[in-house]
Amino acid sequence: MRTARVRAPNANTVVILTASEALHGLATLLGGQPHLRFVHEISTTEDLPLRLLGRLARRAEPRTIALYPTAAVAAQAANRFPRLAEQVRTYAIDDGTERTSPAERASGRTAFAIPDDELAVCLVGGWWPHKDLATLDVALGKLRQPLHLLVTGHPLDEPTLDRWRQLPNVRLHLTRGPVGEQFLRLVYAAADAALVVRRPGITKESGLVMDSARYGIPLLVSDHDPALTAALQDQPWARTFTAADPTSLAEALRTATPTPLPRPGLDASPLLGMWPATDQADFLTRTHARLLPKEPRCWPHPHP
Template sequence: MMASSVSMALIEPNAYLEGGHFHHTLIELSRAATAEGRKALVVALDGVTSDTRTALQDTAGVLDHPSQTDVRGRIAWAGAVGLRHLSRLGVLAVSGRRLPLPIRRLPHQLTLLSRCLVEVASLRAAVRHAPIPPVPVILTASEALHAMAGWLSGVDYLRIVHEVYTTEDAPVRLLGRLARLSRRRVLAIGTTPAVEADLISRFPGLSTTAHPFTVLQVEDRPDDREREAARASFGIAADETVAAVVGGWWGHKDPGTIRDALAATSMRLHLIVAGSPLDATILNSLACLPNVHLHVVHRVLTAAEVRTVYAASDVTIVSRRPGIAKESGLVMDAARFGIPLIVSDHDIDLTARLAGCAWAQIFRASESDDLARTLPDIGRMLRPPHAAAGLLGMRTAPAQLADLRRLYEHRLTERGARP
C-alpha cells in the first residue's frame, strides 16, 4: 500500500478477539475509505482474526507490529506486554483471598497502564507508517489515562470510549494529572450520552462528545428467501414464533429475567440463544420449559452466523441490568437487520428514543413479570423501518468517516494546530 494513500488510521486493540461488533465497524470504515479512493491503515498490534484480515485484504493495510525504527514505540509496546503479564499473575495471586481492596484492585490498575501503553505504541506506529499523517482513531479505547496516551505518543488523536468500568486508583490518577496538559491532544468520544457524562464527571477538562459507534450497511436486511433458508437451518417452520437472544451473557446482561418471563407465560415459541459465554444453569432451566423449544449456538459467532440467527427470528430480546447505558450493539442490530425489538429500560436515553415505536416494546429492567406481559405482542410487532437506524443515531460508514475527520480537524483548530 502506498503510504500517501492513507486517509485514516483505524486503531483496534481488540481486533484479535473473536466476535464483537467492532469487527463490523472496522471493516465497513475501511471499505468506505477505499470507496473514496484512499485505503485505510488498520493498526492492531495484538493481531487480527483470520476472518477480519481476509475482509480487510482489499481495503486496508494491516499493521500488526510496532515500528521497528521507533525506539519510543517499541519501549511502550514492551512495557505493555510486561504489565499485561504482571496483571495476569496478580489476578492469580489475589483470587479467592481476603486481602485489602487496594491490593485486590492492583491487577486492574496494571491493566489500565498496559492498555495505555498499547495505545501509545499503536499511535506512534500509525503516524510513523505514513509520511502524510492520517487521522488516528482508537476505535476501542481504554476508559482511563486519556491524556497520558497523547503525551507519551506525541500524537493528536480521537479515542472512542464504549464504557467506564474500571475506577482509577490514586497512583493511576496521579499519572493522569501529570499528563493533564496533553488533554488538548485528545477528543474522547462516548458511544452514548451516558458514557460521555461519565467521562465528564471522572475526567474534568477532557474534551468529549457523544457519537454512536456502530455503522449501518444499506444492504444489511435479510430478504424473504434468506429468512426461509435461515429457519430451515434451525428446523423451524415458517408459521412458528421465534425469539432470539444474541451475545455472551456478561455481567451487565440479565438472562435470568428472560428465563423467568418465559416460565411465567404459556406462549409457545422457539428461542435461539447464540453467543459465548452462556450460563449452563439458565440454559438447563430454559430447556425444561414445556412451552419453549430451545436452540443453542454456544460459541462466538461469525458475522454470517449472527445474520442467520436474526434472519430466522421474529423478534430479538435485549435484557440488561438497570443503569447499564453503554451502546448496545444488539439494539443496533435490530435496526440494521430489520428485526422487531423487546428491550429493557436500562438506558434512559435509549428508552426515550424508542418510546412510541411500533417495532420496539420496552419492559422494566430486571422485572420478569413486565417482560412476560410483552411476549404475546410479538406476532403484532412491525419490522423497523429504514429510518430506525437514524433514530438510534447510526450513520453509514462514509458519513461516519466524514464525522471523524470533522471532529479531528475541529479539535486541531481549537488548539491552534494545523489540520
Template structure:
C-alpha cells in the same frame, strides 16, 4: 491519494460487534482513496485479517519500531501483574488499576507502531475501543494526536492511576462517547477532556433482511419454516439481566422456539430454559460469531429481546442491529433516553419484571410485532461508514 487513516483495535475477537465496525470503516476509507493502516497488537481473527488485506488495508499485528516494541513489552508485563494480582486479591481494586495502565501502554504501542510504519504522524488516528482512563498519557507516550472511542466506564482511577494521569494532560485528544450517559461519566472524571457524543454502531439502508433470507436462515438452522422464534444474541455479560429473561421464559403460556447465539452464557440458566414447559426447542450457537452468522440468526428469528439491568447507559449494538436489519424488538426500560428513541417502533417492558416480560413474549407469539420502520437507524442517530469517517475528520481538525 488522500491522507492516512489509522484504526487501532486492542480488543479481541470476543468483543462483540467490533469486527464489523473495523472492517466497514477500513473499507470505506479505502473507497475514499485513503491509505489505511489497521493495528491490532492483541490479535485478529484470520478471516478478518484476510478480508482487510483483500481491500488493500495494511494490517499490523506485531509492534514495530523501538518505541512500539518497548511499550508493548511493558504492556505485557503489566497485564501479567494484573492477572497475578487478580488471583491474589480477587476483591480488590488494585488489579483493575494495573489493567488500565496496561491498556494505555497497548494503545501507545499501537500508535507508535503506525507512526513507524508510515514514517510520519498520520492525519487521522482512531482507537476504536479505548480505555476509560489515562487519555493524555497515551497521547504523550505515542506522540500522536488521536480520537478515542470509549464505550463504557468499567472502573475509576485510584491514587496510582490518577498520579500517572497528572503527568500528561489530555491535549490533542478527543473522546467519542456513544451515549450521553457515558459522556457524563467521562466528564465527571476528566472535566478538561474534549468529548463528543455520537453512536458508534454503523448502518446502511441496504442492510435490511429480506423475506427470502428468513426462509433460508430457518432451513440452515433446522428451524420450522413457520412458527414463532425468539433469538437472543450476544454474550450474557453482567449488564444483561438474564435472570429476568430466564424467569420470563419459564412462565410462558404459548410454545416458542429459542435461539441463543454468542458467548459466554450461563449453563444453569440454559438448563432452566431447556426445561421450561413453553420452550419447544432451544438452539445454542456458541460464539464468537462472524457478522454473517449473526445476520443469519436475526433472519431466522421472529423477534429478539434486549433485557438489561436498570441504569445501564452504554450503547446497545443489539438494538442497533434491530434498526439496521429490520428485526422486531422487545426492550427493557433500563435507559430512559434509549426508550425515548425506540418507543415508536419497539415493545418496551419494565426492567426486572419477569411477569411483564413473559406477557410481552406471549403477545408477540400470538401477534407478531411489526419490524422497525426504514427510519429506525436514523432515529438512533446511526451513521454510514462514510459519514463516520467524515465525523473523524471533523473532530481531528477541531482538536486544540
C-alpha cells in the same frame, strides 16, 4: 498509536475504537500524537498511583478528544474528566444495505426447523454482567405458549442453559460463539424479534439494538435506559418491557404473537443516531482536525 505512526506515517486521523476511559493524557504523551478515542462505558476504578500518572500527563489532554456513544456515558465521564474535550457520537454505523430479505428468513426458519406460526426470538452475544439473564430465566418459566429461543454468543452460562432445555414451552437453539457474519444474519433473519434484556440504569450503547435496526428485525427491549426508551416510544417495530420484571417480559413475549411485530424501516437507523460509513469517516476526520496545529497565515509582502 506508536505502531500507527510507523505503519501509516501519512495518516490524517488516528482513532482508538475501544479505549479505556482513564489516562487520556498519558496515552497521548506516550503515543506521540493527538488522537480520538471511543469510550463505550465508564468502568475503570482509578487508584492513587493512576490518578498521579494522570496529573503528570495532564498537559497532553488538550491533544485528545473522547467520543462517547451516548449522552449518559458522556455525563458520567464529564464528572471525572472535566478538562477533556468530548463529543457524543454513536459508534455503530449503517449504510442501509444489511437488511435481511424474505428469502433469508425462509432459509433461517428452515435451518432451525421453526414453524411459521410459532414465535422465535434471538438472544445474541456473550452473557456479560450488564445483561439481566436472571430476569429472563424467570420469565421463560412463566410462558404458556411455545417459544423458539435462538442463543448464540460467548461466554454463556451452562447451568442456565440446562434449565431452559427442561422448560416445556421453550425450544432452545444453541450456537456457541463467536460466529461469522453470514451465520449471524441467518440467526437474525429466522427470528421474529431480537431480545435485549439489561439491568436498570445501563446507559451505554447497545450493539444489539443497533443490529435490530441494521438488519431490519423487530425488537423486544427492557426500559433500562430512559433515553433509548424515549427514542423507541411509539415505534411499531419496538416493544419495551419493564427492566428487572419477569412478569413484564413474559407478557411482552406472549403478546408478540399471533401477529408478528412489523419490521423497522430505513428510518430506524437515523432514529438511533447511526450514520453511514462515509459520514462517520468524515466526522472522525473533521473532529481530528481540531487537534492538529493550525497552519500559519501567510501575509503578502507590502509593496516597496
